[in-house]
Amino acid sequence: MLDLSFVSDQNRSLQAPHQRDFEVLAERLSRRGVNAEAVVAQIGRFEVAVPSWALGTGGTRFGRFPGPGEPRDVFEKMEDIGVIQQLTRATPRVSLHIPWDEPDDPQALKDHAATLGLGFDAVNSNTFQDQPGQALSYKFGSLCHTDPAVRNQAIEHNLHVIQVGRQLGSTSITIWLADGSNYPGQMHLRKSFERTLDGLRRIYAALPPDWRLFTEHKPFEPAFYATVVQDWGTSFLLASQLGKQAACLVDLGHHLPNTNVELVVARLISAGKLGGFHFNDNAYGDDDLTAGSIRPYRLFLIFNELVDAEEDRVLPSPPAYMIDQSHNLKDPIEALLQTVDALQRAYAQALIVDRRALAGFQQANDVLMAEQTLQQAFRTDVTPLVAEARRRAGGALDPIRAFRASGYRAQKAEQRASGAYVPPQSL
Numbered sequence: 001m002l003d004l005s006f007v008s009d010q011n012r013s014l015q016a017p018h019q020r021d022f023e024v025l026a027e028r029l030s031r032r033g034v035n036a037e038a039v040v041a042q043i044g045r046f047e048v049a050v051p052s053w054a055l056g057t058g059g060t061r062f063g064r065f066p067g068p069g070e071p072r073d074v075f076e077k078m079e080d081i082g083v084i085q086q087l088t089r090a091t092p093r094v095s096l097h098i099p100w101d102e103p104d105d106p107q108a109l110k111d112h113a114a115t116l117g118l119g120f121d122a123v124n125s126n127t128f129q130d131q132p133g134q135a136l137s138y139k140f141g142s143l144c145h146t147d148p149a150v151r152n153q154a155i156e157h158n159l160h161v162i163q164v165g166r167q168l169g170s171t172s173i174t175i176w177l178a179d180g181s182n183y184p185g186q187m188h189l190r191k192s193f194e195r196t197l198d199g200l201r202r203i204y205a206a207l208p209p210d211w212r213l214f215t216e217h218k219p220f221e222p223a224f225y226a227t228v229v230q231d232w233g234t235s236f237l238l239a240s241q242l243g244k245q246a247a248c249l250v251d252l253g254h255h256l257p258n259t260n261v262e263l264v265v266a267r268l269i270s271a272g273k274l275g276g277f278h279f280n281d282n283a284y285g286d287d288d289l290t291a292g293s294i295r296p297y298r299l300f301l302i303f304n305e306l307v308d309a310e311e312d313r314v315l316p317s318p319p320a321y322m323i324d325q326s327h328n329l330k331d332p333i334e335a336l337l338q339t340v341d342a343l344q345r346a347y348a349q350a351l352i353v354d355r356r357a358l359a360g361f362q363q364a365n366d367v368l369m370a371e372q373t374l375q376q377a378f379r380t381d382v383t384p385l386v387a388e389a390r391r392r393a394g395g396a397l398d399p400i401r402a403f404r405a406s407g408y409r410a411q412k413a414e415q416r417a418s419g420a421y422v423p424p425q426s427l
């Protein structure tokens with residue numbers, strides 16, 4: 001963890017120019033009828049969970065190029081997330097992957113996390129690869145498998161993940177299934193779906209009453225012909241059949257090219273089944289790049305739907321915000337700091353949309369001015385709002401600058417020099 005006074009010392013050197021920038025922007029926004037103070041307060045309430053698998057350098061199937069000072073186990077991952085929380089004050093929870101980051105002693109991990117100011121968000125099950133010593137293989141699927149013994153094993157795993165999550169204080173489980181087929185004829189399309197639904201029903205039946213279950217779709221990879229939960233429609237079908245504790249998780253990279261993701265979000269909101277997000281960005285497929293790095297306008301349009309729904313009070317429960325990225329080239333901590341900032345920016349841009357004006361232009365079918373209203377918000381440099389929200393929460397005005405100045409990575413490179421820990425690939 002960083003020294004208590006370090007963040008405020010860092011902020012002090014940036015405070016004067018930041019204050020001037022903030023005042024200028026607040027004045028500009030007030031001319032548009034936007035109260036900067038109210039926006040800063042809302043940004044300050046934004047929270048996103050960090051996935052345990054994102055702290056080590058990710059890889060592709062062609063290789064992995066680890067960096068110095070990577071965490072070797074889940075306890076060290078918690079320390080890194082603790083630093084991200086110190087600098088951003090927006091990542092108080094960890095989304096744990098079982099078994100990649102399964103603790104031997106959940107209570108010990110929970111205690112360790114608490115000393116770092118961290119708790120636990122959704123737990124993630126894994127029936128997409130075989131683990132050492134596992135009795136039956138998931139080569140031909142898990143919940144969709146033709147053999148009931150394999151299906152039972154996958155169900156038991158999910159029940160175990162819920163048990164671990166309960167001990168950690170989690171209140172949700174995300175189930176992403178790799179189940180599917182690579183060739184026509186390999187898998188009975190209809191029956192494989194029905195078996196999957198049946199398996200999910202048995203997992204859902206074991207869900208504690210205050211828990212939520214998220215179904216996560218993905219159109220292809222590793223199944224290259226037919227994925228069982230391939231799109232938001234199938235995810236919606238599953239969540240609807242399961243019951244009110246089930247909802248759909250939208251991973252921004254899990255869509256076919258050119259899918260209008262903000263429209264998917266709007267539909268799930270209308271259906272009362274928007275469970276949450278896995279934030280990332282992509283240029284081609286499930287690229288797991290930094291959120292906002294390729295299509296910041298899309299990210300803004302997604303937050304625009306969320307803010308609109310928030311203001312209309314049509315969200316039955318707040319969506320669970322999680323990051324799901326693979327950091328192949330960037331320092332994972334720096335990439336996550338950059339990600340949190342990108343999410344806060346998109347949120348801030350959505351918060352400053354003149355919604356009354358937009359509604360008026362939509363009503364009058366004034367296409368150009370409706371679009372202009374969104375673009376005016378998107379084109380606003382909201383850096384001072386986001387920085388101010390972080391500063392007021394005790395975080396850093398410029399988290400990446402502060403992280404680099406801290407020497408944290410170099411220090412960890414020394415401390416963690418022994419015992420190479422090999423993190424698995426991202427979901």
Ligand SMILES: [Mn+2]
Pocket residue numbers: 176216251278324427
């Ligand atoms: Mn995901």
